[in-house]
Amino acid sequence: MPVDTPLTDERIRTESWVARLMKRPELGSIAGLILVTVFFLITANSAMFTLSGIMNFLSPAAQLGILAIGAAMLMIGGEFDLSIGSMVAFAGMIFGALVVNLGLPLIVAIPLTLAVAALVGVVNGQLTIRTGLPSFIVTLAFLFILRGLTLVGLKALTGGSTQLRGLREATAGDMLAPFFSGEAFKGLFAALARSGVIDTFPNGTPKVPGIPVEILWFVGLALAATWVLLRTPAGNWIFASGGDANAAANAGVPVRKVKTALFMVTAVCAALLAIMQVMDAGSTDARRGFQKEFEGIIAAVIGGCLLTGGYGSAIGAFFGSIIFGMVVIGLTYTQIDQDWFQVFLGGMLLLAVVFNNAIRKRVTGER
Amino acid sequence: MPVDTPLTDERIRTESWVARLMKRPELGSIAGLILVTVFFLITANSAMFTLSGIMNFLSPAAQLGILAIGAAMLMIGGEFDLSIGSMVAFAGMIFGALVVNLGLPLIVAIPLTLAVAALVGVVNGQLTIRTGLPSFIVTLAFLFILRGLTLVGLKALTGGSTQLRGLREATAGDMLAPFFSGEAFKGLFAALARSGVIDTFPNGTPKVPGIPVEILWFVGLALAATWVLLRTPAGNWIFASGGDANAAANAGVPVRKVKTALFMVTAVCAALLAIMQVMDAGSTDARRGFQKEFEGIIAAVIGGCLLTGGYGSAIGAFFGSIIFGMVVIGLTYTQIDQDWFQVFLGGMLLLAVVFNNAIRKRVTGER
Amino acid sequence: MTDAIIRLEEIRKHFGNVIALNGVTFDVRPGECHCLLGDNGAGKSTFIKTMSGVLKPTEGRILIDGKETTFSGPRDAQDAGIATVFQDLAMIPLMSVTRNFFMGREPTKGRGLFKRFDHRRANEICVEEMRKMGINLRGPDQAVGTLSGGERQTVAIARAVHFGARVLILDEPTSALGVRQTSNVLSTIDRVRRQGVGVVFISHNVRHALAVGDRFTVLNRGQTLGTAVRGQISAAELQDLMAGGQELAELEGSLGGTI
Amino acid sequence: MTDAIIRLEEIRKHFGNVIALNGVTFDVRPGECHCLLGDNGAGKSTFIKTMSGVLKPTEGRILIDGKETTFSGPRDAQDAGIATVFQDLAMIPLMSVTRNFFMGREPTKGRGLFKRFDHRRANEICVEEMRKMGINLRGPDQAVGTLSGGERQTVAIARAVHFGARVLILDEPTSALGVRQTSNVLSTIDRVRRQGVGVVFISHNVRHALAVGDRFTVLNRGQTLGTAVRGQISAAELQDLMAGGQELAELEGSLGGTI
């Protein structure tokens, strides 16, 4: 009974591979990245694109990116989390308390910190889902609450200071420490330095001792998130929940579970960043992560995520973070008067998104 | 040929007037306001609800509200403006330059300042519409750009300082000054003080010299915005543009014009606030209005505006601003330690919105 | 041919790599009901979106009263006297029925600063027009999002008819309608046509099309298959054309020929 | 009566002050096609949303295989073997056809950490099922938002049929479909029914209903008017019932009795 219809279709024009690539939300943001890179290649001091210069702007970009990838997944799932910036400070405080005040080893302290963060994620998620309020307002409340609790907690832990220290000492010998702080591939870089491939200081140590671990985490997370989004059923549920929560629920997607899980992932990403920052700095204070929630969302949006949910990608957030990190740090390498920093930042952001949007439209032939 | 159908409908249950009232987006937020008031009546120093105490929290509420009403209208129209906080600083700088550096009278300086703000609004609007980018990212760029320009401008105007002073002197005798700074109904209040109806200082002047003009502007704007939204064709277009820009355009609503006009209104509201603040404070600096964009959006959302557009009200933003202003200032009147301020602020916000949401649901019988 | 109100010639429309229309010519004369028929995905909606200014054709000419025009938006088409009921209805779910009904063309009263949306009159007109279509609204301030599928479609039709000027385009207006509402819509088409308005009627239902149509144009895979005049074509022939000439599933017999 | 797969008794549903259902009783037996008919706004969609777990009834009982149950969400109903095509289709416009087709029930390959969405198989199944319904997809990764109205409806139907278990609910499935697609859907209903699945079929088209229905229940203003068995009722009677007994518009004659 199935009726035969022709298999080829005269109504499809052939499409170049460039067009096909640029249609993907992952890749549109590359245009912006290229633009920004070209800009700095022209205007900035050549030190910016040496190995150490690249590491120097990739490191903050990676830290932002760890947040942005979580934020992007949540945005695709149709929700926001404005509390991730405060979560960086809060998780840092919890982690500090566990390591310094309770003296726990990392193998216990890290999972515990992440668990606490996940719990806050669950609270955010459940409140959003059960009250039906927009997540914007719910997580905004937690932006304040977590930031406030951090201050109170830090003062209680230190007996009056807003800074908790001694983390470097407390974690120094821990075998897990190299995974969360410092640089990776030190041996390789030392060898490269010896053979003269990379620059060294006068005393023979390489200028770049290795790849900062946050960059590896950043890349790893971007790949993992992309895998989940594009290659697993869970990814399909995330897109569906963000695209139309009602329709998704009607079709049998466990929307509530998906959203709660996403809130957990976002919070855990923030906590992971906190752990790395705290171990690197050796201290934490009440102002960590200030306004990082917005930078995370900015990076995700530069990377092509829609604020309305249901569309976006982790790779986009990846490039978005690099664009943002590059613009923020890059100006310091130029001759431009630093008072113009914010004008420049705003202008570059606008240019990058407009450019990548225009390119995508042109390529996909939308009108 | 028209077929007769019965005019009464057995399928409608009667509905109490409370239910009908609470269904309106304007009025849902009243529940939250009552909750917050009751909270402070119990916990705060009785000075909070004296005449001078009420003026004291209404004044920041009114200042926030002037922004929030603009932001609410724009949100109903389906867009955001994140640049209004920076616009407060920018317009303040422009106004300061006109009044102090150029010595213009208010009758010229005020329209000029508002015109500059409107122009920025047009740029925001046109960029959003023409590029098809989310207004979030476009106005975010202007958040940075305007803030940066303010810094550069102030330094240029003052020869290196980030603070411009001398506005009070420059505007002192101007006949327009009383409309934008100080208090209204001074005579009335002085008379009331003399007859002992309101409290006085030891020297006999009334504790509250009058109603701060920003409160009058606030009320006036709320009424005007409500009129426009509910009683004019333009209001219908705003709701339609925000509800579904495509459908609205297909039905013949001039969506682009509506949105551009809304961006202008929002920017002008911010500039109006800037003028009042600057004249009251007598000075302006590069950090004025910092983060006010978020407070404005918060107030609008507390007041029932949907972030997705197409739903909300100016009166809701009115009450939302009062709730927010009351919570921020209210803490000063309680015994709660400042360290807990943010926890408290977040908790109260959450409570207020959850409560008013729950009440509305209960009353309207949604499941 | 010169008496056509609107005439579209050799319209082509591409979406990226998809070719939705590949040369379609179509016209509407005053006082006729011109049915546009075709399989799913044939390009009917795309075509009438071009006609009502929502989409810009990739190629092709649009003539109004013989003069070439371009529409830069739906408002241009409306100004030229074209009223449209879109397949997706162009309704705002969060807004009330009345506000949707008058969206973009609100009746006002008062003048100057006091010029305002005349809610009372708008409500009356809206309730009245809906009653004419056989729907008795509970209240004109009910949100469109809470209406049933058919009620929503009726609002869209009533709106277009109320404001309809020279050409009325209806994209599958009867698809979600009940028996009574359908019969009302068909008789409305008939009435409107007799007033000299040109009607473009899209439907999958051959019986509906034959009941009111004067001419029948069939689209197939983005191209015109041809135009027939009323009386020259039987229901069965039309049905065959619409299905693209391919044989129908076996159940057909039991359906008695025309679905 | 005990052989009903699902039975709903005296269902009432209020939305705020609107009474949408006011005591409806309905059941579906294996291997039958039970048509639910009624005017616009009669409450058909609301009723089947109750049946598929989307809405909680304000009052009333739901029995599955004679045992009382409550659905806390659509997933519960799905687990009980109820597949539904909603009138608003429950599709995500931004997602591809395949992703929509398998939404919530993705085929996987690999295991453990490497368990993944089997895109290739999903695409194949999706294209194949659509072909069976008479739609030849350009590409399974086309976004649903760019499909035509009828193509979209076909995706929803093909999905429900593919995953359909014991009860298949179709809310106006044929409303946007072309002749060929309609005939395919009707014959699909027939085929599915013969496999012992209970089908609930909502339509405004009397001819479609009569072609496949075994029993016919008519809703009017939130209440059941009665149930008729195939053969006991003529097309004209059914049409009368559906229109709520009110006289039809004058055009009726020219439509030949049944619209």
Add this chain to the structure above:
Amino acid sequence: TDIVVVAHGQANDPFWSVVKNGVEYAAQRTGAHVEYRSPETFDMVAMSQLIDAAVNQHPDGLVVSIPDADALGPSIERAVAAGIPVISINAGSDVSKKLGALLHVGQDEKDAGRTAGEKLREMGGKKGICINQEVGNVSLDQRCAGFAEGFGGEAKVVPTSSDPTEIEAKVRAALEADPAIDTVMALNASVAGEPAVAAVKAMGKTGSVNVATFDLSAGFLESVAQGDAAFAIDQQQFLQGYLPVDFLALHAEYGLMPGGNVPSGPNLITKDKAAQVVELSAKGIR
């Protein structure tokens, strides 16, 4: 006795949390009931409203910081008119008397910056950068301006956010882009000072680039003790919290009040003194 402190720095700002600790210590010692209030960001309009709120409660004493005399003046004058004794702290030594405050406890930001600048020039600095993590905050801008004045040579402002990672990267970028830079002035020890030390260290320039900071943090002091950083400028802000409360409590009880301003700084903490201060700093007293 009720005393209210309204300051322009937030409770979670490391500097101001020490002031607040001083306030609390004085409250505990004198038995006075003291409230510390501050706006959420550097916001003069909000601060004047907080002063108004305090005046409404008619406390026995009011302590305020005055970073912007124009904006805060009317509110302070209103307090004085209401008969509330006012002491100003931290910023505003120049206008304190004029607005009717009894005395001022604090250090002039610009003077402190100048002192630091002079010291850094003495240490051989020729080209410096001033890291401003909150551009537009008038107090911070004055610190940079003072530094530029005292330093004499070229002194550029580098605006940053308050994120330590970003600050570290920006300091590195500045040093890489211009190898002639030999001096880094930070305006906040933990947020900017410590990352600046780390940046200099990562570039292998410890010793050849002098890093100094305003205010104290334990971590920075350790660097000073180890010789990785030059010095920190202490204004003993604990005193700015402690003294006014103590004075006002005594004033309320016995009508006592010192006759003049109390300069609490500036006070350079260099290598020899740093080690002693670390512990106190870690407890939020210095």
